[in-house]
Amino acid sequence: SAVISQKPSRDICQRGTSLTIQCQVDSQVTMMFWYRQQPGQSLTLIATANQGSEATYESGFVIDKFPISRPNLTFSTLTVSNMSPEDSSIYLCSVVQGNAAQPQHFGDGTRLSIL
Amino acid sequence: SQQGEEDPQALSIQEGENATMNCSYKTSINNLQWYRQNSGRGLVHLILIRSNEREKHSGRLRVTLDTSKKSSSLLITASRAADTASYFCATDDGGAQKLVFGQGTRLTINP
Numbered sequence: 001s002a003v004i005s006q007k008p009s010r011d012i013c014q015r016g017t018s019l020t021i022q023c024q025v026d027s028q029v030t031m032m033f034w035y036r037q038q039p040g041q042s043l044t045l046i047a048t049a050n051q052g053s054e055a056t057y058e059s060g061f062v063i064d065k066f067p068i069s070r071p072n073l074t075f076s077t078l079t080v081s082n083m084s085p086e087d088s089s090i091y092l093c094s095v096v097q098g099n100a101a102q103p104q105h106f107g108d109g110t111r112l113s114i115l
Numbered sequence: 116s117q118q119g120e121e122d123p124q125a126l127s128i129q130e131g132e133n134a135t136m137n138c139s140y141k142t143s144i145n146n147l148q149w150y151r152q153n154s155g156r157g158l159v160h161l162i163l164i165r166s167n168e169r170e171k172h173s174g175r176l177r178v179t180l181d182t183s184k185k186s187s188s189l190l191i192t193a194s195r196a197a198d199t200a201s202y203f204c205a206t207d208d209g210g211a212q213k214l215v216f217g218q219g220t221r222l223t224i225n226p
Contacts, residue, residue, distance in 0.1 A: 001160070006157075031212050033213060033214075035214075041218075042203060042216045042217065042218050042219050043158075043203070043205075043214075043216045044216075045213050045214065045215075048213060058213075090155060092157060092158065094158075094214075096212055101145065101146060101163075101165065102163075103148060103160045103163045104148065104160070104205075104212070104214055105160055106150075106157045106158040106159075106160070107157055108156055108157035109155075109156060109157045111155065
């Protein structure tokens with residue numbers, strides 16, 4: 001399976017600032033996704049990162065708050081904007097290689113704490 | 116989309132015993148996947164089972180799928196302390212590749 005590198009692995013940020021998380025894959029992938037895992041909770045999909053076009057956001061998530069880029073088939077970024085303590089979560093990118101019948105693999109996640 | 120449900124929410128057993136976790140979901144699916152997460156880290160993919168499959172094995176893991184009941188189970192045999200983790204099922208949300216996760220089961224293996 002693809003090797004997924006997510007940076008940073010963790011960060012502590014001040015309220016009102018923004019942080020960009022990077023997801024780099026060692027091979028081309030079909031699909032890339034960004035998920036959020038709030039403390040003690042399960043994962044919730046933020047958006048599908050579309051190569052060369054705007055991301056597709058899930059209900060409850062908006063581009064102004066979570067801008068996403070995917071300039072090519074191996075790289076994507078998620079920015080968490082104007083952060084508040086409620087944004088303290090683990091953010092994970094995932095990828096799919098090939099068709100829909102293939103497993104979805106995850107990076108190690110970014111643990112974000114907002115003070 | 117609505118998340119599935121897993122039970123139990125927490126399970127504590129002795130090393131060497133078997134652990135069974137159950138997952139229910141709401142929509143039709145093409146496949147269902149099981150993941151392990153150690154202490155707030157990334158998710159490790161365990162098994163993918165397709166909708167036309169009823170059972171799948173991988174080492175000490177056995178997954179079953181009953182599409183008529185919209186349910187799946189994960190059995191870990193001969194458990195080890197290293198199996199202590201949270202386990203999640205995830206479905207493909209009616210055929211889309213994005214995943215819908217269950218609430219997870221926290222498994223603790225006592226030495």
